[in-house]
Amino acid sequence: MMKTFAPLLHSYWYLFRGAGMTLLMAAASVVPATLLGGALALVHVFGRRTARSALQVYLFVVRGIPLLVLLTFVYYLLPLTGIDLPPFWGVVVVMSLYYAAFMSEVFRAGIESLPQAQWDAARSLGMQRHLLLRIIIFPQALRLAAPPFVSLCANLVKATSLVSIVGLWELTMASREVVERTLAPFQIFLGAALIYFCICYTMALYGRFLERRSLVGH
Amino acid sequence: MLAMTGVVKSFGTNQVLRGVSLSVAAGEAVVVIGPSGSGKTTLLRCINLLEDYEQGTVTVDGMPIGYRIDPRGGQRVRMSEREIAAAREMIGIVFQSYNLFPHMTVLQNIVAAPIRVKGVPRAKAEARARDLLALVGLSDKAQEYPVRLSGGQQQRVAIARALAMDPKLMLFDEVTSALDPELVGEVLAAMQQLARDGMTMVVVTHEMSFARDVADRIVFMEGGVIVEEGQPEQMFAAPKTERVRQFLKRYNDRYRI
Numbered sequence: 266m267m268k269t270f271a272p273l274l275h276s277y278w279y280l281f282r283g284a285g286m287t288l289l290m291a292a293a294s295v296v297p298a299t300l301l302g303g304a305l306a307l308v309h310v311f312g313r314r315t316a317r318s319a320l321q322v323y324l325f326v327v328r329g330i331p332l333l334v335l336l337t338f339v340y341y342l343l344p345l346t347g348i349d350l351p352p353f354w355g356v357v358v359v360m361s362l363y364y365a366a367f368m369s370e371v372f373r374a375g376i377e378s379l380p381q382a383q384w385d386a387a388r389s390l391g392m393q394r395h396l397l398l399r400i401i402i403f404p405q406a407l408r409l410a411a412p413p414f415v416s417l418c419a420n421l422v423k424a425t426s427l428v429s430i431v432g433l434w435e436l437t438m439a440s441r442e443v444v445e446r447t448l449a450p451f452q453i454f455l456g457a458a459l460i461y462f463c464i465c466y467t468m469a470l471y472g473r474f475l476e477r478r479s480l481v482g483h
Numbered sequence: 484m485l486a487m488t489g490v491v492k493s494f495g496t497n498q499v500l501r502g503v504s505l506s507v508a509a510g511e512a513v514v515v516i517g518p519s520g521s522g523k524t525t526l527l528r529c530i531n532l533l534e535d536y537e538q539g540t541v542t543v544d545g546m547p548i549g550y551r552i553d554p555r556g557g558q559r560v561r562m563s564e565r566e567i568a569a570a571r572e573m574i575g576i577v578f579q580s581y582n583l584f585p586h587m588t589v590l591q592n593i594v595a596a597p598i599r600v601k602g603v604p605r606a607k608a609e610a611r612a613r614d615l616l617a618l619v620g621l622s623d624k625a626q627e628y629p630v631r632l633s634g635g636q637q638q639r640v641a642i643a644r645a646l647a648m649d650p651k652l653m654l655f656d657e658v659t660s661a662l663d664p665e666l667v668g669e670v671l672a673a674m675q676q677l678a679r680d681g682m683t684m685v686v687v688t689h690e691m692s693f694a695r696d697v698a699d700r701i702v703f704m705e706g707g708v709i710v711e712e713g714q715p716e717q718m719f720a721a722p723k724t725e726r727v728r729q730f731l732k733r734y735n736d737r738y739r740i
Contacts, residue, residue: 385533386582390596390648391572393564400595404586 272447273456280453283439284460290357290435291422297361298421299414302368309373320369327366333427335359340431356428364421371417375410376402408478415472419465426461436460484509484683485652490529490539492522499525500536501707507652507685512678514698514715515687518730521704523687527654530685531574532567543573544651572600575645576654579661581637583629583644589616590625593644601648608647615643619673635666639673646677653677655686671697691734695719703727 387397429438440457444450485507492500528534532549548570550559593612597603619639659667702712722728
């Protein structure tokens with residue numbers, strides 16, 4: 266058995282390095298995506314009509330085009346526009362903008378699923394909008410949004426594998442390189458799958474922990 | 484204490500309040516009864532502007548809330564959010580579905596507004612909160628989360644939370660309608676104590692016994708207008724309107740002494 270799995274045993278460390286790059290790319294994208302997603306959710310719930318219409322267009326575009334197409338498109342577009350941006354950051358920008366859309370919908374759902382009664386109760390106690398958003402609405406909305414948010418983060422990690430199509434290096438690209446060298450696709454991709462699984466399953470477990478914790482008081 | 488004049492409110496094409504005027508003196512307990520859809524709950528919610536209304540004014544202790552009359556032109560002017568929020572501090576409301584903040588403990592629910600809105604120091608607010616919890620009989624529940632309490636207990640916490648702001652007027656919107664019959668008594672007892680202590684209150688309820696025992700005055704509403712109002716003994720024994728007689732018939736048949 267050890268002999269047939271030799272290629273994987275020889276190259277697993279290379280795959281781990283690839284996974285490190287995957288996590289780096291994901292982390293660099295998650296932070297702006299979350300911040301932007303939060304801001305967009307507030308625009309969607311509280312913004313004026315023009316802002317909300319612009320937002321709808323943006324969501325429509327993101328939901329209508331596959332991430333792979335967007336990535337490839339931007340990858341070949343960037344040099345033409347003269348913007349001098351390393352491919353890593355170009356990819357991070359695209360993924361941030363893409364996932365911000367989904368995150369904004371998750372945050373919005375958290376806010377809007379709170380019963381009107383919570384607003385009534387807070388207002389009738391004399392709270393003004395800023396205060397009641399801060400201590401009544403947002404704490405509850407974030408608790409509700411946490412599990413689907415974590416799920417989106419796991420999706421983002423998996424989506425980083427798409428950048429291998431445009432030649433950026435991370436776990437999937439590293440796996441393809443090793444396969445090309447060793448001609449053992451089954452075991453190498455099995456290894457890659459296991460690594461992705463470990464990362465995403467850990468996140469899913471955390472999401473479930475958050476879900477159980479969010480039930481306190483609901 | 485409370486003066487509502489000519490309040491008109493529609494939901495779309497449905498005119499729910501057709502020019503309602505109501506006065507409540509300080510220390511008076513007014514109970515509003517009537518069939519579903521008569522506008523009772525909407526009336527209550529208009530008092531502290533949880534519902535906006537097209538015509539009419541509301542004043543509490545002489546201060547307008549929601550809209551004031553422009554002395555020059557005589558038309559209504561909507562007050563700013565800050566002024567409305569300040570006016571709301573004078574009014575406490577308890578809802579049918581309690582509406583406690585589920586992510587906060589009972590104590591935090593009660594002190595949140597006094598601390599953040601009124602600027603009461605935390606120690607003083609918590610001391611007052613514990614007094615109020617003792618008043619409603621829930622001293623041992625201060626650190627519990629609302630989800631762990633029964634409906635009756637949550638409702639009593641809601642009453643304590645409303646009282647923590649030292650309101651001049653308390654509104655009760657069918658506060659026992661969502662409760663198991665066995666839990667209704669403890670909430671009504673708390674309300675009765677409040678009335679005895681001299682709180683000005685407007686209570687919308689289906690609990691006719693409570694209306695008879697606690698009300699200084701009963702108001703019967705139907706179809707968005709006040710049909711009749713009067714002393715409980717007189718309303719129950721000899722209502723002036725046929726509609727009221729009909730409405731109270733079932734209760735009177737069962738409980739007439």
